Amino acid sequence: MKPKTGIGAHVSTRGGFLQAAKRAYEMGATAFQYFPKNPRSLNLKRLDLKDAALCREWCEEQGLASIAHSPYPTNPALGMTRGEAGFHAIVSSIRNDLEISDACGSVGTVVHFGHVQTKDPLEGYHNLIQCLDTALEGWQGESKILLENQAGDHGPMGTTMEEMIQIRKLSRYPEHIAFCFDTCHAFASGMWTTGDEAALLDKGRKLGYWNVLAAVHFNDSKYASGLNKDRHARIGQGYIGYESMQRLLQSPEIQQAVVVLETETGEDGTYREDIQLMRSWL
Structure with missing residues (x-):
C-alpha cells in the first residue's frame, strides 16, 4: 500500500525501471518520475515485461508510487499540421508510454497540454482532444494520461485550470485522463503569485480541478510570476519561496497526489535533502 503522500523526484532509468525505483528509494523517496523511453524522441520502445513486472512488484512491496513522463517532442495540439505521419507518431508514442507505465504499475504518464501556431485559436484544442481520444481508444489499462498545465512560454494555451477541465470533459474517455x-x-x-495559495486552492475546489489531480511537479521558479519563463528552481530557492511551497504541500489537495521534484539536485547529487525538507513540512 502506498503512503498517503508519495514524495520523490525524477530519476534516471539507467539500468532499467527496477533500478530507477531503487535509485529513488535509496534517496528516501516514496515516489518517483521517469522517462519510459528516450526523452528526445518519439521512437517507440519495446517493453521489457520482466523488468516492468519486477519494478511493479518491488514498488508495491516498498510502498513507492510512480509516474512516467512522455518525451519532450510529444505535442498533442499539433494535430495534422505536420502531416498525418506526424499525428500518428505522437498518438503511437503516447500509447507506448501508457503501456510501459501501466506495466510498471505507475499512476499515469504526464503529457504536456501542447501548443500550435494557428490563426484559429480553437484548432489546437480540437487537435488535442482528437489526439487524446485516438491514443485512448480501446485502452483498458489503469495508467492514465496526466494532462499538465504549461508556463505560457509557447503561448497562452494550456495555462489555466479551466482548459484542463474542459478538455477532459470533451474527451470521449475522461475516465482515463487526470x-x-x-x-x-x-x-x-x-495563475498564482506568492502568498495567494489560499485563493489558488479555493479556485481549484470550486472548479473541481483538484478532484481529478493525480500528480504534482513540485518546483520553485527562477523567475517572477507572470513572466511565462519555464525555469525550475529548488524549493525555497526561487521566487515562490519556502513559505508558499510549504503551504501548498500542507494542503490536502496536493497531498492526495504523487508529488515529485524536477529541479537541480543537492550537493550530494541526489534529492535527499529536499525530500527530507518536504517530509518535515508534513
Whole structure:
C-alpha cells in the first residue's frame, strides 16, 4: 500500500525501471518520475515485461508510487499540421508510454497540454482532444494520461485550470485522463503569485480541478510570476519561496497526489535533502 503522500523526484532509468525505483528509494523517496523511453524522441520502445513486472512488484512491496513522463517532442495540439505521419507518431508514442507505465504499475504518464501556431485559436484544442481520444481508444489499462498545465512560454494555451477541465470533459474517455499540476508552470503563467495559495486552492475546489489531480511537479521558479519563463528552481530557492511551497504541500489537495521534484539536485547529487525538507513540512 502506498503512503498517503508519495514524495520523490525524477530519476534516471539507467539500468532499467527496477533500478530507477531503487535509485529513488535509496534517496528516501516514496515516489518517483521517469522517462519510459528516450526523452528526445518519439521512437517507440519495446517493453521489457520482466523488468516492468519486477519494478511493479518491488514498488508495491516498498510502498513507492510512480509516474512516467512522455518525451519532450510529444505535442498533442499539433494535430495534422505536420502531416498525418506526424499525428500518428505522437498518438503511437503516447500509447507506448501508457503501456510501459501501466506495466510498471505507475499512476499515469504526464503529457504536456501542447501548443500550435494557428490563426484559429480553437484548432489546437480540437487537435488535442482528437489526439487524446485516438491514443485512448480501446485502452483498458489503469495508467492514465496526466494532462499538465504549461508556463505560457509557447503561448497562452494550456495555462489555466479551466482548459484542463474542459478538455477532459470533451474527451470521449475522461475516465482515463487526470491532471498533473506543475507549481512552477502555474506561477510562471500568472495563475498564482506568492502568498495567494489560499485563493489558488479555493479556485481549484470550486472548479473541481483538484478532484481529478493525480500528480504534482513540485518546483520553485527562477523567475517572477507572470513572466511565462519555464525555469525550475529548488524549493525555497526561487521566487515562490519556502513559505508558499510549504503551504501548498500542507494542503490536502496536493497531498492526495504523487508529488515529485524536477529541479537541480543537492550537493550530494541526489534529492535527499529536499525530500527530507518536504517530509518535515508534513
